[in-house]
Amino acid sequence: MRARDLAEPYPAVSADDDAVMAARLFVERRLPALLVLDADQRPYAIVPGSQLLRVIVPDYALEDSAQALALHASELERLAEKLEGSTVAQWLPRHRTLPTVVGPDTDVAQITALMIRTRTPLVAVVESAGQETRTVGAITAARLMEHFLSLG
Template sequence: MRACDLAEPYPFVTTDDDAIDAARMLAEQSLSALLVLDADGQPYAIVPGSQLIGRLIPAYVSEDPALAGVLGGRGDGELAERLAGLTVAEWAPRRLYPPPVVGPDAQPMEVAALMARTHSPLVAVIERDGSRVTLLGTVTAARLMGYFIAPGRTSPESPPPS
């Protein structure tokens, strides 16, 4: 099995899209991460939903979660306003969320190691042809977990099937 065999299409936004539209897509489609492509269709960023939420809430709340309890629900409705006028690139800059990518021949264990190291629930599978990069699809944590625990696969402790 190779990364290209595990790769599936995944919804994406572009760097120029409105941040609020990207947030809506993440919420409405129950996505674990936001896949951001640049103007050339190349992976620009992969941002876990938890990190996007972290960029929405005020810094003082994330630094001291006890303040969230004190605030109650006050200010919750204003969080979306923080996205007003921002592009996806401004909300989720590449320098903070470089996309974890693998080539089509990467083994599942390589994808898993990259996913674990980058704390990303999504890895882009790309093919390079000189300077041109083509997105083949993505491997999600759920898809990879399904592969690893598929019926008929043996654990290191169990004997091979006879």
């Protein structure tokens, strides 16, 4: 089984897209991660859901669990307000996670090992033709599990 056989269409956003719109896409589609493409439609970043939540939790709460306990629910419930007027690029972590990318001929064992090693729930599948590279889809951890359980 190769990447081309497992890849599925996957919704993506660009770095210039509205952050609230991207968050809504993430929620409505129940995505494991946000796939961000550059202007040439190549993978730019993969942001797992846990990192998307990072925008609503203050640094001090991440560094000290006692401080996290002191957070009021109301502080966490204003995500839309915190994202309002910003782009996906502004929402990305300072040190963005480079996308995990494979070619269409990559073997399922290699994909699995790569996903485990990079701790990402999503691998983008790209195809190159000369100077052009295009994203043809993505493989999620759920899709791999489905394959291994022979459910798909």
